[in-house]
Amino acid sequence: MRARMAHLLSSATPARRILLAVAVSLPFFLLVLFIHEQALSHPAVSPYLDTALVRAMQWPMLGASLINLGVAAWVWPRRDDAAPLACATLLVCLTIGGTYTLITILSGPYTSPPSLVLGGVLLVGLLLFDRRPVAITFAVCMAMLLAHDAGVLAGWWAYAPGLRPALFQDPAASEAWRGWRTFVFVSGFAVLLGLAMVLFARLDALHGQLDTLSHTDALTGLANRRRLMEALEAEVARQRRTGRPFCLVMIDADHFKRVNDTWGHLQGDMVLRGLGRLLLAGVRSPTDLAARLGGEEFALLLPDTRLDEAEVVCQRMREALARERFGDPLAPFTITVSMGGAVCSSTTSHQALREADQQLYLAKATGRNRICLRTILGAVA
Incomplete structure (x- = not known):
């Protein structure tokens, strides 16, 4: 009442x-x-x-x-x-x-x-x-x-x-x-x-x-950077208790500046909302967390996830994005993303972020539109 x-x-x-x-x-x-x-x-x-x-x-x-x-x-x-x-x-x-x-x-x-x-x-x-x-x-x-x-x-x-x-x-x-x-x-x-x-x-x-x-990104409705960092700290603590690994994936829309320059910022916002919708639909709810870090940068936090399982999630999202069409129905366009991630055990949040960011850089440096994942074992102080 x-x-x-x-x-x-x-x-x-x-x-x-x-x-x-x-x-x-x-x-x-x-x-x-x-x-x-x-x-x-x-x-x-x-x-x-x-x-x-x-x-x-x-x-x-x-x-x-x-x-x-x-x-x-x-x-x-x-x-x-x-x-x-x-x-x-x-x-x-x-x-x-x-x-x-x-x-x-x-x-x-x-x-x-x-x-x-x-x-x-x-x-x-x-x-x-x-x-x-x-x-x-x-x-x-x-x-x-x-x-x-x-x-x-x-x-x-x-x-x-x-x-x-x-x-x-x-x-x-x-x-x-x-x-x-x-x-x-x-x-x-x-x-x-x-x-x-x-x-x-x-x-x-x-x-x-x-x-x-x-805790919410206004444009996409995903979690924002603050919410991601809170969830990452909680996941690091959970991993220490259970020993079960988690995966942090960093995602960047390829050549997104061209979208804004060619079709305008309004269409660019529609692309970001569409990408956010696909990320949200591709994760386990409410276990996983999809977040927008800012601009065209996104992230996924996948608790209790091994390397092969993380690869399946990332590949499924890439395939769903490949089927998505943006812009004018008479002249549609597609976008691709680069993904870099780390499957973490015994790491700090800083180590997880640094390794996922390095893997994202590797995916972009080797041609974009690809997935780079690796498993890391950190030494927690």
């Missing part, structure tokens, strides 16, 4: 975020309107309320509900549009935050449980919208609370203007009021807990995305 909500919040368009905010707030405003109306008409409750003020408060809530409905109707046709809706977002934030602050002030902002939910309202805003509209709404709500405080200190109005002193003097009424406060407090705490779970789910998702980006 957390993951689905986090995905919904991270992928929603600005219009859908506005619609979600309206869908959450509108039933609450209507519920408060209904509760106020029931309280004002109930003979056992109305004596404890400032009837005129509570009725006056019905109008801002009704107005906020109508404004939100109007905004929702306006953004509905734009719900799939990714364009920002700054004015509509700010209007919705102000109507929701401002109206809820008025509701909180009515029953005493600092000792009334709705103040806890007000914090939840602001958290919802941070989850749904950019910081600017939420910051403006927060400033307006704080100004309203401070103005209320100043009026109370000046003696212009009561701390809880919607409630009469008799509420706290009548034991039966006070007991009912405490029960209502406890109910709202528990409800508000549950809301905040749910919001915190969604927030942490979003943070987990963002952390996962950042981790993926830090």
Whole structure:
């Protein structure tokens, strides 16, 4: 549930975020309107309320509900549009935050449980919208609370203007009021807990995305150099424990500069993506690792692989690449690669990289479009 909500919040368009905010707030405003109306008409409750003020408060809530409905109707046709809706977002934030602050002030902002939910309202805003509209709404709500405080200190109005002193003097009424406060407090705490779970789910998702980006080549989707080096260090450690060899293969696209010069860099990127796709399809997943080191240089890390097995993998990839056609279907072209690799036992990562690079140089120096592999035994310090 957390993951689905986090995905919904991270992928929603600005219009859908506005619609979600309206869908959450509108039933609450209507519920408060209904509760106020029931309280004002109930003979056992109305004596404890400032009837005129509570009725006056019905109008801002009704107005906020109508404004939100109007905004929702306006953004509905734009719900799939990714364009920002700054004015509509700010209007919705102000109507929701401002109206809820008025509701909180009515029953005493600092000792009334709705103040806890007000914090939840602001958290919802941070989850749904950019910081600017939420910051403006927060400033307006704080100004309203401070103005209320100043009026109370000046003696212009009561701390809880919607409630009469008799509420706290009548034991039966006070007991009912405490029960209502406890109910709202528990409800508000549950809301905040749910919001915190969604927030942490979003943070987990963002952390996962950042981790993926830090280990992934943006063009090909393969592992990048950093991920390869981490995996190579882990494989060297595994080899020391198990004694099973691994193979590191360095790959270079032959005469790749000609591709860029002849067909353009856009076509060159398509060639690199195609090569990355073939490398990824030719390895054991998730055991092996295909990586792009940069430019037209790639690498394969093949754990638990002997020399003859590495030769089969490299040859299979060369044959698949020979069948691949790039460029214009009416004038296609092919590319070749040179491969140099080392099957390693008791080596360091530096030794494995150096030997694989030397074998790649040998493949390029002896005519390109070939495979040069050898087995090495290193002396680990």
